[in-house]
Amino acid sequence: MPKKIIIADDHPISGKGMEAILKSLGLNVIGLHTNGLRAFNDICLQKPEYALLDMQMPGMSGLDILEKIRAKNIKTKIIIYTMFTDISIFKQAKELHADGYLLKEFATDDLKACIRALEKNERWYNPKLLEKLNKSKTAFSSELYNELTLKERAVLKCVANNMSTKEISLEQFISERTVETHRRNIRNKLNLSKKNNALLVWALENKEFFSLMD
Amino acid sequence: MPKKIIIADDHPISGKGMEAILKSLGLNVIGLHTNGLRAFNDICLQKPEYALLDMQMPGMSGLDILEKIRAKNIKTKIIIYTMFTDISIFKQAKELHADGYLLKEFATDDLKACIRALEKNERWYNPKLLEKLNKSKTAFSSELYNELTLKERAVLKCVANNMSTKEISLEQFISERTVETHRRNIRNKLNLSKKNNALLVWALENKEFFSLMD
DNA sequence: ATGCGACTAAGGGGTAACCCTTAGTTTTAG
DNA sequence: CTAAAACTAAGGGTTACCCCTTAGTCGCAT
Structure with missing residues (x-):
């Protein structure tokens, strides 16, 4: 007996495409x-084996549905898919134990592999x-950040705004040399690589975490 | 007669805090x-003058609610608030014509100013x-991006991974000089400022959008 | 009082990323 | 077939970031 599946996609065309692929894989699209x-x-009503949910939907996103389905202890396996590679959404989906996570652009191959799994x-x-x-293990460490002195934090914030050493020196009323010293001390405290711009890259990637601290 | 307002906040403590502030501003918290x-x-039922909605909520985010309220033509003024300064959420809220947008940390002052407005x-x-x-006029423009040639896009992706010109030249089998030429052409096509690292900053900030394109 | 940490500053040198221009080769489209 | 793009490459110069080291001043705590 073919497995049942319900699809939710904001975009009718994309939804129809998914339906076609799923049918070709021998699934019974019941919604x-x-x-x-x-x-x-x-999903609550029909409790199908699978549900394929788009992230971008008005009202309730795929993630929202996933969470509520899990809370209700329904055994439908939830597959989430998105347009973009936003790692934070993926992280959330993983934490909520999504059964599958696909990218729209690879829909055909991803779907096949996913259903098989x-x-x-x-x-x-x-x-x-x-x-x-896996690669994004440049994760923010508040322990390391806490080792920074006040002045160093101020300089770091400037760096995160892509300010040059000269601009920082003017804003902070210190010489460019001093700014450079702070930069180096920050890099050392944060154990950053010796690559060029390593501090800038780190600052941009972790901006959200410290931009509002202190 | 005091204006009515409904609050939605994932975190009970934060919600209670908001309630206290709103009461002190003479508002009638009815939910x-x-x-x-x-x-x-x-909100659909009581149709209050205002609604104050947290972004981080299970089930339905503040943004989701905003969208659905607008779709239903309910005249409740929607105020969204968030913990972080994630510009993309703010952008979405603006596009959906949120009536207010606050940051949690400035709740007291922001709320006062917002209600007055x-x-x-x-x-x-x-x-x-x-x-x-405003500053992020470095915003992603797919029109501009589409003007980039294939090789330029390849180089841009390398830049977004903080690869040096030397590293890029090795991976792309072209000379360092050529990489530099591509870099300059990309910067010109994207209308980036002449600041140092402007390309790197842009690439990091827009990584999500083009990292899986083409 | 002394010694530590924070903050300040500088000398001197290296490399990477930018600026401007020119120009040859290939690919593609009219 | 020819002209426009795209891709390649280089000459020659500036600036910004980063390296290492030294060193003075200030405030605070043992």
Whole structure:
């Protein structure tokens, strides 16, 4: 007996495409929604084996549905898919134990691989995203950040705004030489690589975390 | 007669805090929810003058609620607030014509200013975010990006990984001089400033958008 | 009082990323 | 077939960032 699946996609065309691929994989598409809330209700009602959910939907995102389905202890396996490689959404989906995570652009191949995995009771995530998540171990360490002195933090914030040493020296009322000293001390304290611009890259990537601290 | 307001905040403590501030501003808090969906239903039912919505909520984010309220033509003025200064969420909220946008850390002052503005039928957004949005005229423009040639896009991706000109030349099998030429052409096509590292900064900030394109 | 940490500053030198221009070769489109 | 793009490469120069080291002043705590 073919497995049942419900699709939720904001974009009707993309949804139809998914439906076609799933049918070609021998699945029984029993629902196709463009609205998150309706998809959620339908999943609760029909409890299909799988649900394929777009992230970008008005009302209720795929992630929202995933969370609520998990909370209700429904055993439908949830596959999330997105347009973009936003690592934070992927992280959330992983934490909520999504059963699959696909990228739209690789829909065909990803779907095949994912369905195969799900049938073996395995999870399947787009390998590009897994790799990306792995690489992003430049994670913010508040312990290291806390070792910075006040002046160093001020300089760091300037760096995060891509200010030059000269600009920083003017804003902070210190000489350019002093700014350079601070820069070096910051890099050392944060154990950054000796690559060029390593501090700038770190500052930009961790801006959100310290831009509002202190 | 005091204006009515409904609050939605994932975090009960933060919600209580908001409630206290709003009361001190003479508002009538008629609802306090920790769940997006319930808050949404309550707003539909009671149609208060204002709604104050947290972005981080399970089920339905403040943005989701904003969108659905607008779609239903309910005249409740929506104030969104967030913990972080994520510019993309702010942008979305602006596009959906949120009536207010606050940052949690400045809750007290922001709320006062915002309510005052709303009473004059004006919108109010946290000035820090407005400034940030303004500064980020480095915003991603797919039109401009589409003007880049294939080789230029390849080089841009390398830049976004903080690869040096030498490293790029080795990976792309071209001379360092050629990489430099590409870099300059990219900068010109994207209208980037002549600041040092402007390309690197742009590449890092827009990585998400082009990292998986083509 | 002394000694540590923070902050300041500088000398002297290296490399990477930018600036401007010119120009040859290939590919593609009219 | 020819002209416009795209891709390649280089000459020659400036600036900014980064390296290492030394060193003075200030405030605070043992």
